[in-house]
Amino acid sequence: MEKYDQLFAPLRSRPVNVLEIGVQNGGSLEIWAKFFFNASLIAGCDINPKCGSLQFSDSRIKMVVGDINSFEACTEIGKLSEQYNIIIDDGSHTSPDIIQTFLRLFPILSNDGIYVAEDLHCSYWAEFSGGLNHEFSSMNFFKSLSDIVNFEHWGTSDTRCDHLKEFIGSFTENKEELLSKIHSIEFINSMCVIRKKDSQCNSLGPRQVVGDIQAVAENKRLHGTLIGNRPQSSLSEDKVSKSDKNVQDYIQHLEGEISKLKAELVDIRNNSVILQRHEP
Structure with missing residues (x-):
C-alpha cells in the first residue's frame, strides 16, 4: 500500500519493534519482516486459537494468541517488548474494541512511534457498534483526539481528560500525561494514523511580540510582550x-x-x- 510506504519508509532500515493486532493466517507478519529487514521484533496478536499453530521461518516473528484487550494478552505482549515503534490495529473493527485497544496500547508506543487504526469504515456500520452519527463510534473518538493536538489553545480550565471522559473510562493511569504525547492525527480513507512524541515537542509555547517598527499594522503590544489565550x-x-x-x-x-x-x-x-x- 502506497500510504504504508510513505509512513514507514523512514523506519524501514531501523531495528524497530512492530506489533500487529489481527493477523489471521500470518502472511502480513511475514511481509513486515521483509519490509523492515533490520527489525528486532515482529509481533502479532490474534484472538483465534488456531493462530497458535502458525509457524514462521523468521525467528523475529512472535505470535500471541488471545484478546488484545485482556490482561493476559497485554502481559504477553509486554514480555516480548516493553515498547513498540509501530502498532497496527487490524483486529475486530468494532468501535468499543478499537477505542479500548488504543487506550491499552498507546502507552507502550515509543516516542516518535506510529499507531495505525485500520478499517475504520466499519465505524459507520451498526453491526460494528457504529453509525455515521453514533456518539461513541471509533471515528468520533479519533476526531475527539484531534482536539487534543490543539490543547494549549482551548482557553478553558478543561483538561484533556475532561474532553475525553466519556471515552477513556478507567483504562490507563496518568491519562493526562499520556494524552499530552499525542503529536498528530491523520485521517486517510478508512484509516487513522496517530503519531506520538514527548509532550514538550507538542507545544508551541507562549507567543511573543517582537519588533519595534509598525509600518503597516499598529500593534498595541510592546516588544517582548507575551500573548496568552483569550478565556473561552x-x-x-x-x-x-x-x-x-x-x-x-x-x-x-x-x-x-x-x-x-x-x-x-x-x-x-x-x-x-x-x-x-x-x-x-
Whole structure:
C-alpha cells in the first residue's frame, strides 16, 4: 500500500519493534519482516486459537494468541517488548474494541512511534457498534483526539481528560500525561494514523511580540510582550448552552404541532356543524 510506504519508509532500515493486532493466517507478519529487514521484533496478536499453530521461518516473528484487550494478552505482549515503534490495529473493527485497544496500547508506543487504526469504515456500520452519527463510534473518538493536538489553545480550565471522559473510562493511569504525547492525527480513507512524541515537542509555547517598527499594522503590544489565550467557555458551559438550545428547539417544535392540531380541530368542528345542518 502506497500510504504504508510513505509512513514507514523512514523506519524501514531501523531495528524497530512492530506489533500487529489481527493477523489471521500470518502472511502480513511475514511481509513486515521483509519490509523492515533490520527489525528486532515482529509481533502479532490474534484472538483465534488456531493462530497458535502458525509457524514462521523468521525467528523475529512472535505470535500471541488471545484478546488484545485482556490482561493476559497485554502481559504477553509486554514480555516480548516493553515498547513498540509501530502498532497496527487490524483486529475486530468494532468501535468499543478499537477505542479500548488504543487506550491499552498507546502507552507502550515509543516516542516518535506510529499507531495505525485500520478499517475504520466499519465505524459507520451498526453491526460494528457504529453509525455515521453514533456518539461513541471509533471515528468520533479519533476526531475527539484531534482536539487534543490543539490543547494549549482551548482557553478553558478543561483538561484533556475532561474532553475525553466519556471515552477513556478507567483504562490507563496518568491519562493526562499520556494524552499530552499525542503529536498528530491523520485521517486517510478508512484509516487513522496517530503519531506520538514527548509532550514538550507538542507545544508551541507562549507567543511573543517582537519588533519595534509598525509600518503597516499598529500593534498595541510592546516588544517582548507575551500573548496568552483569550478565556473561552468551558466544556460544561458549552454542553449546557447546546442542551438549552436543543430544549428550546424542541419546545418550538411542540408549539408548532399544537398549533396544527388546534387548526385541525377547528376544521373538524366546522365540518361537524355543516353536516348537522344538512341532516334530514
